[in-house]
Amino acid sequence: MNPSPYHAPFTSAHTRATIVKILLIAGAVVTGLYLFVETLSLAFPPLTSGQEPGDNPMGVLVTLAIFLFALLSIIIYIPTVISFCVWLYRASDNLRAFNQWNRPEYSPGWAVGSFFVPFVNLVVPYRAVRETWQKSRTAEEVHLAEPAPPASFPIWWTFWLLACFAGNISMRAGFNERVPESTATILSIIASGLSIVAAVFAYIVVDTVDKQQEETSQKLKLEAFPVPPPPPANLPPSDAGTPLPIPNNPQSEVQA
Numbered sequence: 001m002n003p004s005p006y007h008a009p010f011t012s013a014h015t016r017a018t019i020v021k022i023l024l025i026a027g028a029v030v031t032g033l034y035l036f037v038e039t040l041s042l043a044f045p046p047l048t049s050g051q052e053p054g055d056n057p058m059g060v061l062v063t064l065a066i067f068l069f070a071l072l073s074i075i076i077y078i079p080t081v082i083s084f085c086v087w088l089y090r091a092s093d094n095l096r097a098f099n100q101w102n103r104p105e106y107s108p109g110w111a112v113g114s115f116f117v118p119f120v121n122l123v124v125p126y127r128a129v130r131e132t133w134q135k136s137r138t139a140e141e142v143h144l145a146e147p148a149p150p151a152s153f154p155i156w157w158t159f160w161l162l163a164c165f166a167g168n169i170s171m172r173a174g175f176n177e178r179v180p181e182s183t184a185t186i187l188s189i190i191a192s193g194l195s196i197v198a199a200v201f202a203y204i205v206v207d208t209v210d211k212q213q214e215e216t217s218q219k220l221k222l223e224a225f226p227v228p229p230p231p232p233a234n235l236p237p238s239d240a241g242t243p244l245p246i247p248n249n250p251q252s253e254v255q256a
Helices: 014-043 057-093 108-116 124-134 139-144 152-175 181-220 250-255
Strands: none
Touching: 014 057, 014 181, 057 108, 057 124, 057 181, 108 124, 124 152, 124 181, 152 181
16 A cells, blocks of 8 residues: 555654753753762761761761752653653654655654663664654655764764663662772762763754754645645535425325
8 A cells, every 4th residue: 555645744843852952951960960079979988887977077968969969860860761752752753744655664662662671772772763863854865865873873872871881880889888988989970970971962862853853844844734635626516505305295285
């Protein structure tokens, strides 16, 4: 069956992309502050079992700051993940509106769901995001060439994986009593630094895909919903206004 000659519905993902970018900036700022106070903790270690708060006031302040920024990081991280998934689903779904003859390899649901499947999430999410950018073009542009993504795409994914691995190692070290506290802190600082770089390049990736889709939608003059085709011009005139004949009443004829 041939695809419909009319464009599929298009819904701009620009607002969703803006929300993701704001959350990424907020998360990077909070993580930067968390990294700073973690670095201070190397010079001002927390209270030991035999110390009073007055004996180590800087240690108390640094410990409270670490707890505060860690809590803020979690509060920002969760809506960032949700917003990113919502944006990616919409951006991936818009590919049908740009080019109905060139179906994407990854469906919107799989583009999002692949992030949560072990081992699959090492490769497929990046390919889905890359495909979303590559096919956010007109049918003619996609047919001519499928360009390689900008350098920001592989850099983002590399630092994202490194940040995930480093964060996992840091968390395990933090719960392992045999690992020195200074070592666990250094691992946490490394993980925080990697996540900041990943957030910066994630911002660039989201912005690049969003600008490409907005540009293509303007080229194709896409509306929020597909415009139905006009009626044929050679239809005969409608006789809807002609009154229908009233049938004779047999009973009235019998009475007459």
